[in-house]
Amino acid sequence: MFKKLREKTIESIGEFSLIDHIKSWLPRAKTPVVAGIGDDAAVFSISPSCYQLLTIDTIVEDIDFKKNQAAPEEIGRKALAINLSDIAAMGGVPKLAVVSLTLPKKTSIQFVKGFYRGMRGLANQFHVSIVGGDLSGGAKISSSVALLGESEKRHTVFRKGAKSGDWVGVTGRLGGSILGKHLNFTPRVREGAFLARQGVSSMIDISDGLWQDLGHLTTESGFSFMIEPSQIPVSSAALKEARGNRDKALLHALYDGEDFELLFTVPKKRFLSLKRAWRRRFSVPLTIIGKVVSGRQAEARAFSKRLGFQHFPPKNRRVPASPAGRRPLAD
Amino acid sequence: MFKKLREKTIESIGEFSLIDHIKSWLPRAKTPVVAGIGDDAAVFSISPSCYQLLTIDTIVEDIDFKKNQAAPEEIGRKALAINLSDIAAMGGVPKLAVVSLTLPKKTSIQFVKGFYRGMRGLANQFHVSIVGGDLSGGAKISSSVALLGESEKRHTVFRKGAKSGDWVGVTGRLGGSILGKHLNFTPRVREGAFLARQGVSSMIDISDGLWQDLGHLTTESGFSFMIEPSQIPVSSAALKEARGNRDKALLHALYDGEDFELLFTVPKKRFLSLKRAWRRRFSVPLTIIGKVVSGRQAEARAFSKRLGFQHFPPKNRRVPASPAGRRPLAD
Numbered sequence: 045m046f047k048k049l050r051e052k053t054i055e056s057i058g059e060f061s062l063i064d065h066i067k068s069w070l071p072r073a074k075t076p077v078v079a080g081i082g083d084d085a086a087v088f089s090i091s092p093s094c095y096q097l098l099t100i101d102t103i104v105e106d107i108d109f110k111k112n113q114a115a116p117e118e119i120g121r122k123a124l125a126i127n128l129s130d131i132a133a134m135g136g137v138p139k140l141a142v143v144s145l146t147l148p149k150k151t152s153i154q155f156v157k158g159f160y161r162g163m164r165g166l167a168n169q170f171h172v173s174i175v176g177g178d179l180s181g182g183a184k185i186s187s188s189v190a191l192l193g194e195s196e197k198r199h200t201v202f203r204k205g206a207k208s209g210d211w212v213g214v215t216g217r218l219g220g221s222i223l224g225k226h227l228n229f230t231p232r233v234r235e236g237a238f239l240a241r242q243g244v245s246s247m248i249d250i251s252d253g254l255w256q257d258l259g260h261l262t263t264e265s266g267f268s269f270m271i272e273p274s275q276i277p278v279s280s281a282a283l284k285e286a287r288g289n290r291d292k293a294l295l296h297a298l299y300d301g302e303d304f305e306l307l308f309t310v311p312k313k314r315f316l317s318l319k320r321a322w323r324r325r326f327s328v329p330l331t332i333i334g335k336v337v338s339g340r341q342a343e344a345r346a347f348s349k350r351l352g353f354q355h356f357p358p359k360n361r362r363v364p365a366s367p368a369g370r371r372p373l374a375d
Numbered sequence: 376m377f378k379k380l381r382e383k384t385i386e387s388i389g390e391f392s393l394i395d396h397i398k399s400w401l402p403r404a405k406t407p408v409v410a411g412i413g414d415d416a417a418v419f420s421i422s423p424s425c426y427q428l429l430t431i432d433t434i435v436e437d438i439d440f441k442k443n444q445a446a447p448e449e450i451g452r453k454a455l456a457i458n459l460s461d462i463a464a465m466g467g468v469p470k471l472a473v474v475s476l477t478l479p480k481k482t483s484i485q486f487v488k489g490f491y492r493g494m495r496g497l498a499n500q501f502h503v504s505i506v507g508g509d510l511s512g513g514a515k516i517s518s519s520v521a522l523l524g525e526s527e528k529r530h531t532v533f534r535k536g537a538k539s540g541d542w543v544g545v546t547g548r549l550g551g552s553i554l555g556k557h558l559n560f561t562p563r564v565r566e567g568a569f570l571a572r573q574g575v576s577s578m579i580d581i582s583d584g585l586w587q588d589l590g591h592l593t594t595e596s597g598f599s600f601m602i603e604p605s606q607i608p609v610s611s612a613a614l615k616e617a618r619g620n621r622d623k624a625l626l627h628a629l630y631d632g633e634d635f636e637l638l639f640t641v642p643k644k645r646f647l648s649l650k651r652a653w654r655r656r657f658s659v660p661l662t663i664i665g666k667v668v669s670g671r672q673a674e675a676r677a678f679s680k681r682l683g684f685q686h687f688p689p690k691n692r693r694v695p696a697s698p699a700g701r702r703p704l705a706d
Contacts, residue, residue: 055480059510069491070505077506086506100473100521104513142431144519149386160400174401175408175417182435188475190431190521
């Protein structure tokens with residue numbers, strides 16, 4: 045016997061399926077919205093040449109951070125950084141943030157001061173103004189930040205847009221974020237705006253892990269990917285987590301959440317000039333890891349078919365090593 | 376011996392004092408912001424004639440609602456409604472919302488569907504589009520909504536702006552919100568926009584209780600208030616909570632949180648035409664409860680001085696009957 049949907053728990057249907065349900069429960073936007081639920085940020089027109097971008101993201105104690113393993117500064121910084129990463133993935137420039145902070149009554153002023161100090165440092169770095177928010181009481185610490193950004197219409201990039209033959213690229217190195225990067229990563233805001241101006245065809249920030257986020261690009265574009273595992277830039281943290289075993293480190297690079305690097309597709313003919321300009325500007329690695337292939341497959345199956353990674357767990361495998369408990373709806 | 380600030384808890388210094396500290400910890404906004412932390416929403420210019428308004432507000436299980444005492448529809452509705460009320464208090468029109476929802480793993484799909492059904496109903500009523508959000512895991516249900524709105528510059532109202540001699544008015548009836556209104560109140564969006572066009576000089580939504588929110592207007596304007604307690608419109612719920620005792624019911628009207636009515640000041644000469652136009656348009660009561668008097672007192676002391684309410688508890692009295700655990704930073 046199958047349970048009726050209404051009797052199921054969110055755990056049993058999975059969060060991505062839940063997001064699809066939520067989409068179906070909500071009516072189409074009244075204000076003309078170019079991208080809504082399902083992209084990294086909501087996108088809507090504010091002038092003939094500009095879009096405005098709006099995103100919200102939440103961090104929760106014991107899911108996204110442990111209070112005894114993270115400094116208050118790191119927690120405040122992360123609450124903003126994950127939103128900056130969403131604006132970066134659209135090629136946008138972040139502008140204004142409002143901050144909701146839920147705190148247990150016994151929280152020290154020192155914690156709150158540290159939280160805002162960490163957030164302020166990152167806000168200053170990216171010229172973001174914190175313009176409001178609210179405070180609530182609660183049993184655990186959590187913080188939601190909503191971030192408003194802007195982008196030039198002709199240089200705005202969506203999850204959808206990849207074409208057959210495009211190359212698949214990634215910034216930075218992947219995996220092992222839980223060893224520290226998930227708290228102190230630099231959101232790829234300048235890199236995202238640069239990639240957008242260079243004509244990348246689709247983009248997403250890697251928050252759920254490379255494998256899952258590749259799937260999100262696929263879903264939107266209706267194409268599939270051929271990935272060359274040997275090209276995936278594995279981080280030293282992934283190697284450390286895998287105790288030097290390169291195969292295991294590759295699994296971390298594929299499945300760990302919260303890398304907050306950018307994953308994008310780019311027309312082959314644009315890549316050479318992009319790469320040259322990138323090298324002049326950034327020290328972060330930029331790596332081509334595969335290409336977009338035609339075929340309306342629902343999932344990126346290239347790994348197992350072409351490269352014999354049959355031991356890879358299925359797409360919805362739970363990765364205990366991943367710090368990612370969050371699942372984006374539109375970020 | 377006094378404890379150093381950093382060693383104190385947020386409970387010991389109080390939430391309004393904490394908000395003042397947070398203000399001092401954050402730098403001035405880079406983007407020109409007309410109103411920021413300390414008003415109902417952040418206000419910034421997007422065109423020669425229009426402001427954009429941004430607000431965020433959070434509801435937390437067991438603080439703002441009890442799961443076994445509220446339908447999922449009511450919880451979803453409230454998460455949006457409290458933000459609509461903030462935009463209303465500026466005289467603005469709400470436009471787009473993003474929704475962050477934190478849920479325990481065992482939450483039923485039925486709950487989530489009900490939550491969005493309730494939110495959607497209210498969004499439809501006020502022509503608001505839900506354009507994105509995110510889902511998180513957590514031990515308790517909570518939801519943060521960020522809402523973007525617009526206002527005409529010449530018809531935008533702030534907490535600051537009251538002048539000596541202005542009358543003090545309030546929409547609806549006050550007190551006893553915990554008996555149901557805190558879940559099913561109608562945000563005064565149309566009323567707020569109307570009052571703004573009629574030239575009210577300052578406005579706030581009553582979320583912390585009439586007495587405290589009067590204090591917020593005072594703080595911003597540097598004036599004080601003379602209130603006529605017999606004129607305060609006491610709700611039937613407040614009377615019910617007070618078991619028919621009118622004095623006790625008045626205390627509920629003064630101190631209970633989450634009325635979500637509008638409290639405003641208006642130049643005396645504008646009030647007659649405002650009142651006539653109001654009656655043609657709205658069935659909600661509109662009541663003048665006092666006036667603004669000069670004198671740069673930090674708090675609204677008129678009650679005790681003029682009217683002998685010496686038995687009133689101090690401003691920071693905790694009201695166990697109040698469902699309000701939230702404290703606004705800029706909403």
